[in-house]
Amino acid sequence: MQKKEAPLHNNLAWPTVQRLSEYLIILEQFAEGGREVISSSELAEVYSNTPSQVRQDIFRLPNTGRVGQGYRIKELAEAIRETLGLDSVTKIVIVGCGRMGMTLAQHIPFGEHGMKLCGIFDNDPTIIGLEIEGTKVEDVSILEKKVVESAVSMAVLCVPASVAQELADRLVSSGIKGILNLTRQRLKVPPGIYVQYEQIICSFMQLAYKCKQSPRPAPNL
């Protein structure tokens, strides 16, 4: 049993959740750079939105570290972590350890953001047994066993589209709550299970659309 399932502030609007997670990354960078206080207008400028939007979002947090004209960065970051529930651990598995799965296993700082990578699975015997960032790649045939044993709640799907639904079904029946889906396969899941699509090709297409709205500027070298 996980102890802390419900965060202090649940039912935040989805765009608020999205912005808060992105503010957090910005605040962490400021903190790394040694900065202690940030104003809503500075955060808005870096994020590219408005100070009033930033203040509205921060207003949803329990303890904002407000001081004079700004916010203490460490306290504000902590408040976001608490509100998003990142202060209790979410257990994760990566399913599919091709190039993308391996890149995520190596790149994503799970530990810094309230997540713990509990397993990486593949069906390729040349990959099974490899150790990636301290986690051994295991045979996908024991996926259900490991998800149940470790009470894993989130999975990342990086498998070929043709087997994505089958693996999603296996994950759901093992008690998973959420799937981050990097395949191009849309998934059918029961109510109460969350699928988040991460389709990088769509980001490319969306940006290409924007880029075509006006002529390419002249170089200025």
Next chain:
Amino acid sequence: MQKKEAPLHNNLAWPTVQRLSEYLIILEQFAEGGREVISSSELAEVYSNTPSQVRQDIFRLPNTGRVGQGYRIKELAEAIRETLGLDSVTKIVIVGCGRMGMTLAQHIPFGEHGMKLCGIFDNDPTIIGLEIEGTKVEDVSILEKKVVESAVSMAVLCVPASVAQELADRLVSSGIKGILNLTRQRLKVPPGIYVQYEQIICSFMQLAYKCKQSPRPAPNL
């Protein structure tokens, strides 16, 4: 000079652009599976929205391939491509060929979606000269020259956060229109230049938040 800069339907609302690009991936999969016609309710079910939303979005397209109760998939996909401007080529470079840059170069089917990968750049002598999917990794010192020569309009930034702004500046001064930013560095760019953030860690945090809204279901194996 690129001939076709403005698509037929510009100024679509951003969420519409996002949904259309995602419908396109779904339609392409149905087409691959040999299907010819799809109804708005079937598309809505796969996408997880409502038939009326799907119909509203499709209503923005020039030629929808409407037939009886549904749409001819190939025509609908073609209409989306045309509307998003994917029928004219957007030239792209990848800047930074670490694990993530290399994964994108190998994974993203640029050619299938109106994009052409015109260059991959890095500063690591052990990587420069490698050939990835037919494109040679070049020294980042010639980045500006190549972007200007080929009239590249989009760049993907996969470099360490510490050098992201510097490289964005160099890209902008070479005449780039849009940057897909996979670093965690927020970028300052002049008006009229588009930055799209692709922060996978934020998707993880957002999904983790959702997963904590209710208890983990019991396994059902």
